[in-house]
Amino acid sequence: MSIVISETPELLGAAAAQKAGDVVRGAIRAKGKARIVLSTGASQFQFIQAFVKEELDWSKVEMFHLDEYVGLPESHIASFRKYLKERFTEIVPLGAAHFVNGEGDVQANIAALTAELRKEPIDLALIGIGENSHIAFNDPPANFDTKEAYIVVDLDDACKNQQVGEGWFATLDDVPKQAISMTVYQIMQAEAIISCVPHKVKANAIKLTMENELTNLVPSTMLKTHADWSLYLDRESASLLDSAAVQNA
Template sequence: MNIIVVKDYKEMSRKAAKIMASQVILKPDSILGLATGSTPIGMYEELIRMYKNGDLDFSSVKTFNLDEYYGLNKENEQSYYNFMMKNLFKHVNVKKENINIPDGMAMDTEKECLKYEKKIEASGGIDMQVLGIGANGHIGFNEPYESFEPITHLVKLDEKTIKDNSRFFNSVDEVPKTALSMGIKTIMMSKKIILLASGESKKEAIIKTIKGKISPEVPASILQLHKDVTFILDEKAAEEL
């Protein structure tokens, strides 16, 4: 486990972008696992800047997103497909056919989840997975539970997650109550993982993740067992360490 503590969100974003850029430069056909939410936006902005400066080429990269709200189509402003297009994909040269995001409108969720797993496996697995972390310790949409869900699956979202994500919607009632998410085993099979956390609201989740007991009640705590995980934290998120 590698822990990097930086001053603030801006520095966290820069550090994460440099690590991601190194991965792409060293392995141009990297398989990248990507995250959504407010945390990685700064990192994506830095990657876009590097691309526009001619320092990065995404043409051979393949991407897999962690999750997607269930019941939102691609065109919905709050879908994670739309988020990724707006915050990264439309600004860089990732090929459309190399972008993979769970289908939030799939009629058969079990079939969609198995198909997603097979796509990841067929690609050779994820080289570098980016994670954020919820205040309740969730990674992807793997919520606190009595056991670890291994593979991509349909998740019932925790009330705290719904409340936290309501800031992106007009009201809490508009937030979907379920989502499709990579499972813990899928995430842990990634060759490298970087987890980003910023702000005081994440400090409790971070201390439980890094120094607490490994438990599905704090899903991110399983990362203690990963062979190559790097935490990039700003000072406020790292306050309890």
């Protein structure tokens, strides 16, 4: 693994976008195309803003979506489909985009998305880390055992409070109780993983990630077992790390 610490979220986003662009360009050179997974949320704003400016043949890029609330219409401000369309897929001319749909027949939607996802390997996954150390919506204690690609999960209060704190919902009761999430297993199948984790509110999650051995009570510890994981922090999110944790990464 590698850790890159930038002064600001903007510099973090730029550095991670350059790294992501390099991975995508390498996949296109090697295979003629690249398949990526994108995460969403307030922590990904600066990365996506920089990533869409990368010089890439976007027509050779296929994007998959990480998670979505169950029963939330796409028109809602918190919809991650809406988020990605406005900030990414409507800006760059992708070859294909596959979204998680939490409306209608959820199990049928999961089956169709899984079939597309597993046609070929994923070259790059952008995986954030939540305030409760979740990856995607795999809140602690996360399911490390399932080999499914996507599952329906119950959201814990810490996760829901984060969504309120970021301004996506007015109150805790407004946050959907469930979401469709890519599983921990499926995330780990990506050839490379980049995690962009800025802001002071993520500092404790980063501390827990780096100081704990593998445990589903801190789901993000699983990322440390990946052969090609890059963690991008800003000074605030890295503020609780000791120097040894960074030097030994």
